[in-house]
Amino acid sequence: MGVGGGGCEPVHPGNRWRGRSRRDWLTCVIIHRRPPKPSPGDxxxxxxxxxxxxxxxxxxxxxxxxxxxxxxxxxxxxxxxxxxxxxxxxxxxxxxxxxxxxxxxxxxxxxxxxxxxxxxxxxxxxxxxxxxxxxxxxxxxxxxxxxxxxxxxxxxxxxxxxxxxxxxxxxxxxxxxxxxxxxxxxxxEYELLPETDIAEVDRDWADPASLETEPDTTPTGGWRWHHADRVVTGTGWGGCLEVVSWMLMADKAVPATADLTGAVLFFETTEELPPAVEVYRMLRNMGERGWLAACGALLMGRPKCWSFDHLNDEAARARYLADQNAAVMRAMTEYAPETPVVLNVNFGHTDPNLVLPYSGPIRVDGPARRLTVTY
Structure with missing residues (x-):
C-alpha cells in the first residue's frame, strides 16, 4: 500500500519492487492523497x-x-x-x-x-x-x-x-x-536551497526583547553529500529520530519495512542533543529492521548543537556536529553502504527549518547536488 499503508492506492505499490534490482526501484514514486490547499482569507x-x-x-x-x-x-x-x-x-x-x-x-x-x-x-x-x-x-x-x-x-x-x-x-x-x-x-515542484548561515543559540521567549530582533547567525558549510552518483526519487517518510524510535518501541504508526522500499527517509534530532552513540544505535536498530537497506536515500537534518541545557561554545558545537555526522555514516556504511546520504540539511530543530513533504515526492539529485520536493 505504499509508505505506511493506508487508504490510497500508490502509483507503484512497494510489493511490486520486491526482488528487483536496486537500480530498478530508485525512481519509484508513491503518491498519497494531497488535501486541497488553503487560500488567503481561509x-x-x-x-x-x-x-x-x-x-x-x-x-x-x-x-x-x-x-x-x-x-x-x-x-x-x-x-x-x-x-x-x-x-x-x-x-x-x-x-x-x-x-x-x-x-x-x-x-x-x-x-x-x-x-x-x-x-x-x-x-x-x-x-x-x-x-x-x-x-x-x-x-x-x-x-x-x-x-x-x-x-x-x-x-x-x-x-x-x-x-x-x-x-x-x-x-x-x-x-x-x-x-x-x-x-x-x-x-x-520546489527546490530546497542550502543555508549559508544558521542561528544556533536560543533566546529567552519570556523576554519581549528576544522577539524584536533576529537571532545571531554563524556561517555554515552547507550540505554534505555521500554516494552522490545517481538521482533518486522517492516518497518522503521520517521526522524526529528520537520520536520515531519511541513509535517503534510502542509499535504505533510505523510502516512495514517493505513499504519503505525506495523511500527517501529523513531524520533529525532534538534540542536534547542525543549523544552520537545513541544516534548510531537508533539508526542501527532501524538497520536491523531493514529500513536503511530498503530506502532509496537518506536526508539527515542539521542537528541542534546548543540548548539551555547544553551551553556549548563554538568548538563544542563543531565537535557535536562532526560526531553526529560520523555516527550517521557509520550506521549507513554498515547497513546501506551504497545508499545516497545528504547530511546537515536545513530542516527540523534548526534555523532555518525548511518544509519537507511527508508522504510526498522528494528527488535527490546527487550529480547536480540538488534537492527538489513536491508540495
Missing part, C-alpha cells in the same frame, strides 16, 4: 496536540499567530487545549477531530512539539481524518501525527510550527517563509 487551526506551551510562553505564539493573519492572510482559530499545558490526551484528540472536521478550517498548524503525542493516538478516530483530510504542519513530536496520517494515505508537511517558525524573532527566515508559502498555497 481559516486555519492552531493546535497543540503535544505541548500546550503557548499557555506558559505566549509571546512567540502570539507573534506567530499575528504573522499568519497579517503576512499570510489566513484567519487563525485556537482550540480549548491550544494554550493548556498537560491537557488530557482525549481532550487533545477532540481538538484534532474538531479542527479536521470543521469545513471552515483549510489547514492545521501545530503550535510546537512536545514529547507525548503518542498517548493521543488511541483516542483518534481514523474515519474523521479520512473523511476530512487537511494539510497538516508541524515537526518534532508532531512526527507521530504525520506518521498516523501517512498510514491513512494522507500526505502532510514536516515543518512550520507557530512558535518557532512563524514566531521567529525579528522576522520569519526568508527561505523558511518562501518554503511555507509554497507548501501552504502552491502545488508542484
Amino acid at each position: 481559516h486555519v487551526a492552531l493546535v497543540s496536540p503535544s505541548s500546550g506551551l503557548p499557555g506558559i510562553l505566549p509571546l512567540p505564539f502570539e507573534l506567530g499567530s499575528r504573522r499568519i493573519a497579517e503576512d499570510f492572510g489566513l484567519i487563525p482559530v485556537e482550540y480549548p487545549t491550544t494554550r493548556r499545558m498537560n491537557a488530557a490526551p482525549a481532550d487533545r484528540a477532540a481538538d484534532l477531530h474538531a479542527a479536521f472536521s470543521d469545513p471552515r478550517i483549510k489547514a492545521v498548524i501545530c503550535s510546537i512539539g512536545g514529547d507525548d503525542l503518542i498517548t493521543v493516538l488511541p483516542h483518534l478516530d481514523p474515519e474523521v481524518f479520512r473523511a476530512h483530510p487537511k494539510p497538516f504542519f508541524g515537526y518534532s513530536d508532531s512526527t507521530v501525527m504525520h506518521a498516523y496520517l501517512s498510514r491513512l494515505g494522507i500526505a502532510s508537511y514536516y515543518g512550520g510550527a507557530v512558535m518557532t517558525d512563524f514566531g521567529r524573532g525579528g522576522r520569519i527566515h526568508p527561505e523558511v517563509e518562501r518554503s511555507l508559502r509554497a507548501a501552504l498555497f502552491q502545488s508542484g
